[in-house]
Amino acid sequence: MGQSTDPTGYMENSVSYSAIEDVQLLSWENAPKYCLQLTIPGGTVLLQAANSYLRDQWFHSLQWKKKIYKYKKVLSNPSRWEVVLKEIRTLVDMALTSPLQDDSINQAPLEIVSKLLSENTNLTTQEHENIIVAIAPLLENNHPPPDLCEFFCKHCRERPRSMVVIEVFTPVVQRILKHNMDFGKCPRLRLFTQEYILALNELNAGMEVVKKFIQSMHGPTGHCPHPRVLPNLVAVCLAAIYSCYEEFINSRDNSPSLKEIRNGCQQPCDRKPTLPLRLLHPSPDLVSQEATLSEARLKSVVVASSEIHVEVEHTSTAKPALTASAGNDSEPNLIDCLMVSPACSTMSIELGPQADRTLGCYVEILKLLSDYDDWRPSLASLLQPIPFPKEALAHEKFTKELKYVIQRFAEDPRQEVHSCLLSVRAGKDGWFQLYSPGGVACDDDGELFASMVHILMGSCYKTKKFLLSLAENKLGPCMLLALRGNQTMVEILCLMLEYNIIDNNDTQLQIISTLESTGVGKRMYEQLCDRQRELKELQRKGGPTRLTLPSKSTDADLARLLSSGSFGNLENLSLAFTNVTSACAEHLIKLPSLKQLNLWSTQFGDAGLRLLSEHLTMLQVLNLCETPVTDAGLLALSSMKSLCSLNMNSTKLSADTYEDLKAKLPNLKEVDVRYTEAW
Incomplete structure (x- = not known):
């Protein structure tokens, strides 16, 4: 028991909870009011409270402390596990029926069981499941403590098809996703959620079960009533995707070039293997660049770690890598870190089987999240800073699968969604740069790039600043797509001419030639000429x-x-x-x-x-x-x-x-x- 600030007389020495043999309310006639009687070795102690409410509070608290001490003692030295299981069930019932209202009432039994499991690692699977089922009622309104989370993670990994995963863990994970405020303070809760979802993915129905779980978290209405669900799901996805590349990132056998990418540095391409990227920096003449690439002779080098096999392809003629943008001394541009000139190397990353399944599962979850209209604005905002490791952005499978999510952002008419395709701040790159021709994630002929430009130009981005950015960085891709008849790009080129974005006379003539090479371009250029004549008359x-x-x-x-x-x-x-x-x-x-x-x-x-x-x-x-x-x-x-x-x-x-x-x-x-x- 707590010690008095001024211990005197009989109470000069504190009374330990373990020494209390019995606690009783004084109820006989003419007994002192609001008193408790504690029986201890060598006598009794009488405590008087100010009122009956405080007396009852003391009584139930002392009873609770006495019983918890007993269960700690019994469960610290288990002999027969059937007896241990019975004691755990009694402990859980005591916690559930206690009139006391305090977090420790439910947390203390969980911590006792957690300690029991951590000290006894040789239990059978059936004993594991019996204990989990016994403590399940306590988990309905309480987060499991860290050691218990670790035990749950182990069970998910070793027995993903166990009925305990579906029947007991599902409501626990749902509560975590709905109520957790910061996984940084309780990382094992995130790890448990991550392993639970992977266990669902191991069931026969696989992703269908995961999809139904995500649907249950969102709810049947058009708007999810739980604001913490999406941020928590995204945090779990990001951590899981990072874990797929973590061994590769930390491997000592890793390619020096990839380490340099991670550190934001770039080295000349005369080192082998060179800067490991699969897509190239744009040049004004994209057509001739493609021709150069098609003629390049490639040979392969394999870099392996225990989980990941990396195939690096490079040309025999090496050129210096691009340096970071001028004026940005603090941190190199992400695209600069992941792109080099056409003569430099390309790279493909292959994950191990388990990492590949994990990656596929969590990228699929990001796709599912992007399908919900009410979640899409927040999801776009959370993904706007590109919170993935550079190794993931150099992985063709990852960027190809994530393309669906970016496409959903590009199709959304809401400015708060599609504006997140652009960089989070000046000097940084966004999804728009990554998935545009020449970007590290572009694997098509510019269809997604055209979609992004179309939606951005259709909102408040029909401005000189946006057109100037396109003219400086993406003029080649714009002209190539216009040459192929893309109406959005034809409109872009016409606007560049109309707003006098292009100063170079040769480039203007090249744009005009591009416009006149297609029917739609020729028609829009003629309309532009008519407007220009009217403009001259107006001005x-x-x-x-x-x-x-x-x-x-x-x-x-x-x-x-x-x-x-x-x-x-x-x-x-x-x-x-x-x-x-x-x-x-x-x-x-x-x-x-x-x-x-x-x-x-x-x-x-x-x-x-x-x-x-x-x-x-x-x-x-x-x-x-x-x-x-x-x-x-x-x-x-x-x-x-x-x-x-x-x-x-x-x-x-x-x-x-x-x-x-x-x-x-x-x-x-x-x-x-x-x-x-x-x-």
Whole structure:
């Protein structure tokens, strides 16, 4: 028992729980109120509480401590296992029927059984299962302790087809996935969940059983009611996939080049084996690059570890590997780490049978997760940083299987999903780079790349910045796909010409030749030429300096008006109280002299605002009063450094965005933020 802060008299020495022979409530007539009587060797101790509730609490607590001490003593020296099993069942019943409410009431019996199992490793399989079934009721509302998790993992590995796995472990794992907050604090819970899923995969139905388990975790409705399930499942998948390559990563017999990849370093290709990659860095002339590759003579070198066999193919003519991007001294680019010039080596990784089954199971789970609409945004966000080892990205089977997940992201119309295809921050690479032609994961002719570009261009990424990125890094693949008649790429090339993205005259001529080589390209290029002629007419000096459209005017009315003459001198345009939307932005950006724009009480939104911010950098006055713009669009205004007056009255402007705009717009003098959060 606990020791008093001021021990005096008889209670100067503490009384141990093991010394208590009996605990009784004093209930005879005229007995002192709220008292407990403890029988100990050599006498009794009388304890008086302040009230009956506290007295009962003491009574049940002392009874509990006394019994737990007894079970610890009995189960620490087992003799006959049938007696041990009976004692465990009695211990579990005691915990379940105790009136005390405390975590230790259920955890203490689990820890006793856990210690018993760790000290007796020679038990038969049947004895294992009997003990698991006996403690199952305690696991319904409690996580198993670490040693017990290890025992469960061993059982899953050795007896995956045992009925205990389905009947007892399933509710335990479901509870872990629903309630666990951080596997970092309890890694053995994650390992147990990982082994449980692998045990399900070993059943006759295999992945069908795993699929039904995932369905049970999601629930029958369109929205999963448990927010922790997806992050926990993804954490288990990532850890399991890493474990498939862990022995290879840590192997001393590993290829030095692969170690250099893991450390983010690159070495010249005159070392053999060279930097181990299977796909190549893009060059502007992709067609000639493919021809060079088809003529290259390859020979093989085999690097083996106990689980993984690596076949490295390299050419006889070696060139220096690419170095990391300029200006990024802290950490090399992931694509740079995994790609070299066409003359450098390619690599294929082959896993051992067990690692291969594990990889297949958990990549399949990622595919299943990507099929749920409500889970896809969070899944895309969790996978956006590419949380896989570089060895996995160099493994053809892994990237080929994961392609389904990336395709699902590319097909999702929600911006919060497909925006995760891009890098998590500047200077890093994302799935868009990995699965584009020349990327380490690209195994097709650019179909997935075209899908990603199509969905990104269809949302808020139809911007100069995105087109500039494509022109700098993926112009070759874009031209090759346009040459094959891909309509998205034809549109991309036309936009590059329309927005003057390409400065080099020879490259412009090459793009024009590419467009004119297909029917769809020729038609879209002719339409571009017509628009350019209209643009020149529109921007020709002359026309009014001020223009106000009548109320109720639409996007079509504005387009018709601007196509009717020259507006090269137009400086002030008022569209207040009209019905124009973001669609009119593509006409507004063609006005070269525009300095003042009034969009008061229109339906002009975020998408249009982003387009204006890229093209009308000389705009000085902008009125967005009572428009549906939000922070997502207003943040783009930070690039309009010439803004002097900005009206955001009655918009969804937040205080943080307002502070950000004030810091980034040095010429801003007049601001109206009434009836906003920033007011």
